[in-house]
Amino acid sequence: MIKKTLTLLFILFSFVGFSQKIIEKELTSDILETTRKLRIYIPEGYELDSIKNYPLAVVLDEEYLFDTYVGSAVLFAKKDKAPQQIIVGVAMEETKVKDISFNRTNGQLNADSRYFYEFLRDEVIFYMESTYRTSPFISLVGHGYSGNLVSHFLKEDTAFINSFICINPSFSDFIGGELQSYNLAKFGKEDNTFYFYTNNASSFSPLKQEKISRVQKGLKGLSIKNFNVINDYIKTSSSVSAIAEAVPRAMTKIFEIYSAISKEEYDKNIKDLSPKDAIYYLESKYLEIEFLFGTNLGIRERDIYAIESIIIEKENGDRLKEFGQMILKLFPTSPLGEYYIGRYYETGKMYKKALKYYKIGYGKMDPADPNSDAYYENVLRLGGQ
The missing domain is CATH 3.40.50.1820 (Alpha/Beta hydrolase fold, catalytic domain)
Incomplete structure (x- = not known):
C-alpha cells in the first residue's frame, strides 16, 4: 500500500x-x-x-x-x-x-x-x-x-x-x-x-x-x-x-521497442544471433522507432555495447566493418562507427586505413569527454606503423 x-x-x-x-x-x-x-x-x-x-x-x-x-x-x-x-x-x-x-x-x-x-x-x-x-x-x-x-x-x-x-x-x-x-x-x-x-x-x-x-x-x-x-x-x-x-x-x-535493450530482450531475441543478424536486429529496432514514433534517436551507445561481444567474438570479428557502417548510418555524430571500422582494418593489419578511421573518430570527440584520452590511444598505437 x-x-x-x-x-x-x-x-x-x-x-x-x-x-x-x-x-x-x-x-x-x-x-x-x-x-x-x-x-x-x-x-x-x-x-x-x-x-x-x-x-x-x-x-x-x-x-x-x-x-x-x-x-x-x-x-x-x-x-x-x-x-x-x-x-x-x-x-x-x-x-x-x-x-x-x-x-x-x-x-x-x-x-x-x-x-x-x-x-x-x-x-x-x-x-x-x-x-x-x-x-x-x-x-x-x-x-x-x-x-x-x-x-x-x-x-x-x-x-x-x-x-x-x-x-x-x-x-x-x-x-x-x-x-x-x-x-x-x-x-x-x-x-x-x-x-x-x-x-x-x-x-x-x-x-x-x-x-x-x-x-x-x-x-x-x-x-x-x-x-x-x-x-x-x-x-x-x-x-x-x-x-x-x-x-x-x-x-x-x-513502448517496449522504444526502450534500450534490456537483459530480457537480449536473452530472448539477440544472444543467439549471428553477427550479421544482430546488426540487422539493432538497425531494424531504431528504424522502427523512427517510423512509429517520429523520434530519430540516432542510436543509444548502451545498445551498441549490448551486441558488441557478438560482433567481436563470433566469425573472427569479420563483421566489425559492417557494424561500424550501421552505426554511422544511424548515429553519424558518434565516434563509435569509425572506431569499429578502424578496429576491423587493424585486425586485418591494414594499419594506414585503421589509423585514418581512428583519427576521424577522435576528431568528433569533445576534448572534455572522459573517454577521449582512451580513444586517442588508438591513434598513438598506430602512429608509428
Missing part, C-alpha cells in the same frame, strides 16, 4: 511541473452538432524542434484519466522508456451515458455512441493531426464502458489505431461475437505494429472478471502477426488504484 501511495504522489507532483503545458480547446463538431471540450498536453521542447513528430494519444474520460495518463507519459519519457507524446483528453462527464451507450440485446453501438465514435475518428484525430506534428502511432485509451467503445475501433477496415488500451473494461455481453466479426487477421497484413491491452483485477466482481478473462483468452489464442495482445491482471482491493497501475503497465509493454 505504501509503495502504491508513493507512486500516486510522484505522479501528482510530476503533474505540477507539466500543468502549464495544457491547452484547453472547444472543438466545434459537425457530427455532434455542438462543441466538446478538449484538453491537450504538448510535450516539453515541442516549440524548439520544428521537425520532430510525436505519437498521439486520445484519452477518453478526460475528467480523471487524462491526468493519470499524462503523468505516466512524462515520467516514462524522462526515464527514456517511451517517446514524448502529444495527448488529447476528450470531455465526457456530462454526456458519458450517451457517448458509450450500446444495444443490450446485441452489443452494437446506439445512435448517440455511433456519433461520438465518428466524432473521435473523423474530427478529434483529424484536428490533432492537422494542427500538431504527430507521428503515425496513435493510442486510444478508455476506462470501463469507454474501454468497450475503444474495442469497437478494431472493426475499421483500415487499421489506423496502433494501441487500444482498455482499462478496467466493462465489455458488452456480446464482446466475443463482436471481436470475431472484426476480421482481426487484417492486422497481420499491415507493415506496422499494434497492441491491445486489457486488465483484469481482483477487485472486480466475479462476473466482470470472468467476462474479461474470456476476452483475454480468446484474443491470446489468435496469434496474429504484428497484433500484440497484452493481458494484464492486477491484484488490488480498489478499482481506482487499478487505474493508476494499469496506465504505466500498459505503457511499459506498448
Whole structure:
C-alpha cells in the first residue's frame, strides 16, 4: 500500500511541473452538432524542434484519466522508456451515458455512441493531426464502458489505431461475437505494429472478471502477426488504484521497442544471433522507432555495447566493418562507427586505413569527454606503423 501511495504522489507532483503545458480547446463538431471540450498536453521542447513528430494519444474520460495518463507519459519519457507524446483528453462527464451507450440485446453501438465514435475518428484525430506534428502511432485509451467503445475501433477496415488500451473494461455481453466479426487477421497484413491491452483485477466482481478473462483468452489464442495482445491482471482491493497501475503497465509493454535493450530482450531475441543478424536486429529496432514514433534517436551507445561481444567474438570479428557502417548510418555524430571500422582494418593489419578511421573518430570527440584520452590511444598505437 505504501509503495502504491508513493507512486500516486510522484505522479501528482510530476503533474505540477507539466500543468502549464495544457491547452484547453472547444472543438466545434459537425457530427455532434455542438462543441466538446478538449484538453491537450504538448510535450516539453515541442516549440524548439520544428521537425520532430510525436505519437498521439486520445484519452477518453478526460475528467480523471487524462491526468493519470499524462503523468505516466512524462515520467516514462524522462526515464527514456517511451517517446514524448502529444495527448488529447476528450470531455465526457456530462454526456458519458450517451457517448458509450450500446444495444443490450446485441452489443452494437446506439445512435448517440455511433456519433461520438465518428466524432473521435473523423474530427478529434483529424484536428490533432492537422494542427500538431504527430507521428503515425496513435493510442486510444478508455476506462470501463469507454474501454468497450475503444474495442469497437478494431472493426475499421483500415487499421489506423496502433494501441487500444482498455482499462478496467466493462465489455458488452456480446464482446466475443463482436471481436470475431472484426476480421482481426487484417492486422497481420499491415507493415506496422499494434497492441491491445486489457486488465483484469481482483477487485472486480466475479462476473466482470470472468467476462474479461474470456476476452483475454480468446484474443491470446489468435496469434496474429504484428497484433500484440497484452493481458494484464492486477491484484488490488480498489478499482481506482487499478487505474493508476494499469496506465504505466500498459505503457511499459506498448513502448517496449522504444526502450534500450534490456537483459530480457537480449536473452530472448539477440544472444543467439549471428553477427550479421544482430546488426540487422539493432538497425531494424531504431528504424522502427523512427517510423512509429517520429523520434530519430540516432542510436543509444548502451545498445551498441549490448551486441558488441557478438560482433567481436563470433566469425573472427569479420563483421566489425559492417557494424561500424550501421552505426554511422544511424548515429553519424558518434565516434563509435569509425572506431569499429578502424578496429576491423587493424585486425586485418591494414594499419594506414585503421589509423585514418581512428583519427576521424577522435576528431568528433569533445576534448572534455572522459573517454577521449582512451580513444586517442588508438591513434598513438598506430602512429608509428
